[in-house]
Amino acid sequence: MLPIKKESFQKPVQSIGLFGYGTVGKAVYGIIQNTPGLQASIEKIGIKDPGKKRNINEGLFTAHAGEILNNPCIHTIVELIDDADVAYQIVKDALWQGKAVVTANKKMIAAHFDELWRLQKHTGTPLLYEGACCASIPIIRNLEEYYDTDALSKIRGIINGSTNFILSRMQDDALPFTEALLQAQQLGFAETNALLDIDGHDAANKLSILLAHAFGCVIKPESLLYAGISKLHGDDVKYANQRKQKIKLVAQAQKLKNGKLAAFVLPQFIEAADELADIHNEFNGLITESHYTDKHFFKGKGAGALPTAAAVLSDIAALRYGYKYEYKKISTQNSIQLSNDYYIKVYVSADAFSKIKSHAFEYIDESQSQYGYCAVTGVILAQKLWEDTWWRQPGVSLVTCTDPITPDADYKKISRRSLELAGIT
Ligand SMILES: NC(=O)c1ccc[n+]([C@@H]2O[C@H](COP(=O)([O-])OP(=O)(O)OC[C@H]3O[C@@H](n4cnc5c(N)ncnc54)[C@H](OP(=O)(O)O)[C@@H]3O)[C@@H](O)[C@H]2O)c1
Incomplete structure (x- = not known):
């Protein structure tokens, strides 16, 4: 020996x-x-x-x-x-x-x-x-080192602990938004400026960092399509509850058929069977998908003093053996381009129907209105959401549907148009 x-x-x-x-x-x-x-x-x-x-x-x-x-x-x-x-x-x-x-x-x-x-x-x-990124989850080193030869096709997850804490309290304990936010602040989960969390800026910042390490895509957070949870209405939560779904603030990036990258941070309806449905309170969860491995699921505390300190400590220790990020995907790949040229299925609710710009949709699957609450579910071009501000105005909230990127929107649009032309609507 x-x-x-x-x-x-x-x-x-x-x-x-x-x-x-x-x-x-x-x-x-x-x-x-x-x-x-x-x-x-x-x-x-x-x-x-x-x-x-x-x-x-x-x-x-x-x-x-x-x-x-x-x-x-x-x-x-x-x-x-x-x-x-x-x-x-x-x-x-x-x-x-x-x-x-x-x-x-x-x-x-x-x-x-x-x-x-x-x-x-x-x-x-x-x-x-x-x-x-995701405090205690060792995601950056994994993206740097592990997904090197097995290229990633998608990352999707809950990457902001404070908003997840707030949504958990609103959905599990029926706490009003402001009270849930106060609790998050008292527990040290929220940023000093709470707007960074609740308006989605913090998650967009993290997603832009993850995109560089996952796909070699270096972009400023303001180039991303993103929104937070501050405009969610109690009726949106009720709508989700009726369907046995949850609403979570989800960051998602995936390679499109045209080789470009779709990336956004938006509230999303989550089915009970989705791994993200079990991410509660200040926990974060991230699912990676790659060609050979298929799926990995990371879960851990995404905010708070000790979980964040643990990640900082791990970095301090890594410096002792000369560890540094090599940014291999930025250096070696033809950098992948961000695109808003894809269709996304969304649910939009408002306190007045006139606030929902229905002609912006490629098609609408469902429309409802009762007791001063109106909502439509339909497919819209991501670029239109990126450019338009109507869905960001007070009294309007937007939640993406489960599996929101819709590849067959063009086909559906054409078949609907032909039915219309044939007088079958
Ligand atoms: N809290 C979390 O769960 C969490 C999770 C992940 C990442 N982070 C990140 O970690 C960092 C710290 O967050 P935190 O929650 O610990 O913040 P915090 O509790 O608000 O503490 C901020 C500290 O920064 C000091 N400071 C502010 N401006 C300064 C300046 N110009 N020069 C020197 N010191 C200055 C403050 O000094 P005084 O003591 O004199 O006021 C205070 O000690 C932030 O970047 C945050 O995004 C936080």
């Missing part, structure tokens, strides 16, 4: 400069103190408000970023602040100085993905951000 060599040297301690001592920052600090095996030491903590009372040694804190960034003894920066613009400056500065960075700031990464990817290539310095 071959003898196993024992490491004869002590690994050097990883000296960390931590930015942010809020929900996630505090948890990361606590876990590092309780994990001596990690051999990491937090040298300084950057915060915004020097007057705030802290529960640990006050001497560790500084409101001057330069005190951390210019310290030659600090080799790793862990960025966990809630200001995406300042975070970008910190991360850029650190990478230029050759300091490895771990961050969970999806807004910052999504807004500057292209620059940050190029900066890592140029400097050779790693930037890891597992905690930025």
Whole structure:
């Protein structure tokens, strides 16, 4: 039997400069103190408000970023602040100085993905951000490493813990929207600016990051078709309940027959048999589909101090063995293009029929109106949703149907038109 060599040297301690001592920052600090095996030491903590009372040694804190960034003894920066613009400056500065960075700031990464990817290539310095997408689910490293030869055809999932928590409370406990949101904020699941969650911006930021790692598609979140849950009406929930369905905020991306990529974040009706139906509260769930493997299903806590801190810790540990993202799909594939040229089946409800632009639909399958609540279900070109604003106005809500991408819309439209011409309607 071959003898196993024992490491004869002590690994050097990883000296960390931590930015942010809020929900996630505090948890990361606590876990590092309780994990001596990690051999990491937090040298300084950057915060915004020097007057705030802290529960640990006050001497560790500084409101001057330069005190951390210019310290030659600090080799790793862990960025966990809630200001995406300042975070970008910190991360850029650190990478230029050759300091490895771990961050969970999806807004910052999504807004500057292209620059940050190029900066890592140029400097050779790693930037890891597992905690930025689905918190505790190790999805980015799996997309980077596992789905390399077995190309992905689709990803679909619940990637925002706060909205899923709110929808769970509304559907399972009949809690009003505002009360459910307050609970999410009190439990530390919601972003400091709650609109980032409830209007779908946070999920769009995460989807844009996932698209780069899953399909090599680098696009800004604002290029995506997306909406949140703030306009959902109690009657929409009732409609779902009657059909034994749930409403979830779903992020979906799939390759189309024309080789392009459809991608959106929209509320969706979920059948009881769908894996996503069992994703409750702050949990996230993501299904990947690929040619040989078929389906994988990832489930884990998608928000909160400890689950996010766990992902940050995993990145800190990965830096010890020189791990960095290779962005293979961006570098090697002919980058896949995003397209809104596909049909999507949606349900739109409104407090007045005049608010539903029915002539925008290719065809309408169902239409109902009672007690001041009206709704239509039909197929519409995604590009029309992207361009039009009528479905975003107050009093109107939109939910995609199960399996919403409709490949045979052209065929149906033509056959309906021929029936009309033949006088059979
Ligand atoms: N909470 C979650 O469940 C979760 C999950 C995944 C990812 N994230 C991401 O993790 C990051 C941190 O979130 P959080 O929930 O921990 O936020 P948080 O509780 O609001 O804490 C924010 C921290 O950032 C500090 N800060 C703000 N502006 C700063 C500046 N200009 N310079 C230095 N420090 C500054 C604040 O300093 P003061 O203490 O002085 O106010 C505070 O310590 C965000 O990017 C968020 O998107 C959070």
